[in-house]
Amino acid sequence: MTNTVKQKLLYNLHSLKSMGYDYHKTIDLLPNDIKNIKLPDNIFTxxxxxENCYLCELSKSRKNVLFGTGSLHANVMFISDEPSNSEDELGSFYTGKTGELLSKMIENVLNIKKEEVYITNLVKCKSSNSLNKLHVDSCNDYLQKQIELIKPKLIVSLGENTYSYLFNEKDNFSQNRGKELVFNNIKLVPTFSANYLLRNPSSKKDAYYDMLRIKNILELST
Structure with a gap:
């Protein structure tokens, strides 16, 4: 059975479950450790x-899959929650006002080109309504494999949603924002998302200091 066939089968099972059907709890077609083992060790594969994933219903509404972009040898990986509307529309990262702001945060504060970092999302497809745990769980192994293959020295999580899903915490973003944490044995710093900063410009000063801390961590690790 090919990976594509498996993905379509899982998508159909998720669809049935959303309509009220259920199956025995012990059935686990692809346990986490098995899924990780079977994912390719080549970033392009x-x-x-x-891009051919059908694990959740977002595959029906997406216009484009936003897998990731940037240097495959990046020292820092930025993780957002999901593609923006403009990214989904154009199939490209750093689009729209949020993309422009994130570019400035990287290039003007970190003093590195945006092409030298790696950026991806928890979820590779834009949600039609709101992001939920099923979407994140469906993409989680892809994200973990990306981290394994890129091997960043530092991860920057963008926004409260991203932090909450990565650490399975709902209420600690404000306390931990800007602090050096550890995720999967890799240093991680949570900060505001560009989308949040556009809606709350008074927080840009705090985000600036977060980026300075990120810059300092990167300089010390190279």
Whole structure:
């Protein structure tokens, strides 16, 4: 059975479950450890798999799959929650006002080109309504494999949603924002998302200091 066939089968099972059907709890077609083992160790093959993914209903509403972009040898990986409307529309990262602001945060504060970092999302497809745990769970193994293959020295999580899903915490973003944490044995700093900063410009000063801390961590690790 090919990976594409498996993905379509899982998508159909998710659809049935959303309509009220259920199956025995012990049935686990692809346990986490098995899924991780079977994912390819080549970033381009992984990208192809993700672009042909049908694990959740977002595959029906997406216009484009936003897998990731940037240097495959990046020291820092930025993780957002999901593609923006303009990214989904154009199939490209750093689009729209949020993309422009994130570019400035990287290039003007970190003093590195945006092409030198790697950016991806928890979820590779834009949600039609709101992001939920099923979407994140469906993409989680893809994200973990990306981290494994890129091997960043530092991860920057963008926004409260991203932090909450990565750490399975709902209420600690404000306390931990800007602090050096550890995720999967990799240093991680949570900060505001560009989308939040556009809606709350008074927080840009705090985000600036977060980026300075990120810059300092990167300089010390190289």
């Amino acid at each position: 992984l990208k192809s798999n993700v």
